[in-house]
Amino acid sequence: MIARIPEKLQSKEPYTPVTAGYSIRLDANESPYNVSAELREDMKRALDDIDFNRYPDPLAADLCKAFARAYGIRSSYVTAGNGSDELIGLILSSFLEKGEGVTVALPDFSMYAFYASLSEEKLHVFKRDGAPTLDGLRAFVRETGSAAVIFSNPCNPTGQGYDRKSVLQFVLSADALCIIDEAYMDFWDQSILADAPWLENAFVLRTLSKVFGAAALRLGFAVANAKLTAALRTAKSPYNVNAVSQAFGKLLLERRDADRSAELAGAARRLRKALLPYFPGISETVTNFVYIETPQASAVAAYLASRGIAVRLFPNALRITAGSSAENDALLAALRDYFAK
Structure with a gap:
């Protein structure tokens, strides 16, 4: 007997997170810091x-x-x-x-x-x-x-x-x-x-x-x-x-020494402010990430990927996790280059 796959599974796509190939991961809202x-x-x-x-x-x-x-x-x-x-x-x-x-x-x-x-x-x-x-x-x-x-x-x-x-x-x-x-x-x-x-x-x-x-x-x-x-x-x-x-x-x-909530929330607020020249109108955030609605989302995500930076792509939107200072600086440098093209 051949096993039957129910319709409720046939109609689903597996969740496929980014797994490798990026030097900077700003796609999964993880902490950029390992435990001490x-x-x-x-x-x-x-x-x-x-x-x-x-x-x-x-x-x-x-x-x-x-x-x-x-x-x-x-x-x-x-x-x-x-x-x-x-x-x-x-x-x-x-x-x-x-x-x-x-x-x-x-x-x-x-x-x-x-x-x-x-x-x-x-x-x-x-x-x-x-x-x-x-x-x-x-x-x-x-x-x-x-x-x-x-x-x-x-x-x-x-x-x-x-x-x-x-x-x-x-x-x-x-x-x-x-x-x-x-x-x-x-x-x-x-x-x-x-x-x-x-x-x-x-x-x-x-x-x-x-x-x-x-x-x-x-x-x-x-x-x-x-x-x-x-x-x-x-x-x-x-x-x-x-x-x-x-x-x-x-x-x-x-x-609780791994609790860096204030640091990461502050980094997200600073990242939002730094992104405003490229994406005006970004909403305030109370988390460790920023959400950007833009028709350029796919193109920006692809360019960042070519620079080794992973961000989360949504339809006409990007979600970018606040990383370490070095990671955020690399992201902003890549975006400067993208918009200078």
Whole structure:
């Protein structure tokens, strides 16, 4: 018998991030800085305490406690995942029935729609169109009768964000499960993470991939009330976070010396200012990247690639991560040459 590939997979294109060939990577919103040499030594010592012949702690209890202490919440409300992606896919597949509606916003993280469609849920797409408030999204969720809504705050890829009060009002007024992805909130101060334990209908997601410079560990966290947390822990795989990531993530959260949020956010603001002569009208950013809407996006991205610089290309737009000072200088030098042609 020949295995049948279902239509929901046949119609999908695999996510294909840049993997090699660039000396400067400004495409994935990663930190340009590796963890410190001192922390790396602590990580090496932590390996001696790992029983590699045993499965890891199924609830990643020590890791969740470290996360909870770092963010001022109780660990009983925290679920660890193999990156936020695992948690997004798990929530969408486990908390909704087949055919129920899910609202996503555009532009936003493309994997939201991917996971929703893979779970055979009805996808409703709300076009942001630069809307400064959540009023339009609130009305759209109500009109479509969506069972869930998911969006990033601050927004990936625009770099803009909704303030805490607005997001809380949205969640409290929504007759739907609200999944708020705060992957970039470490660069801003409008989080609802501390509110998640008392909200009846919300998951708030975080990651160690950005500020903490630990994308290689694939560590994400979901924070929610006790009922939602218990259900999510029931749905997840028993040993979803490996022992090495648990140990290293705990060290990162306890040490916080890898937290360069202020430095990277400042670098993004300076980068935006330096890019304005080439791309007037770039919006303010509250993240570690800038978003540029331009009809020249494809041509600019191709030229930067020829100079060994990777940026993220969208239809008529670019997203550029703030790198190190040297990387940002190289980017600006390349753009000067491009526009001097």
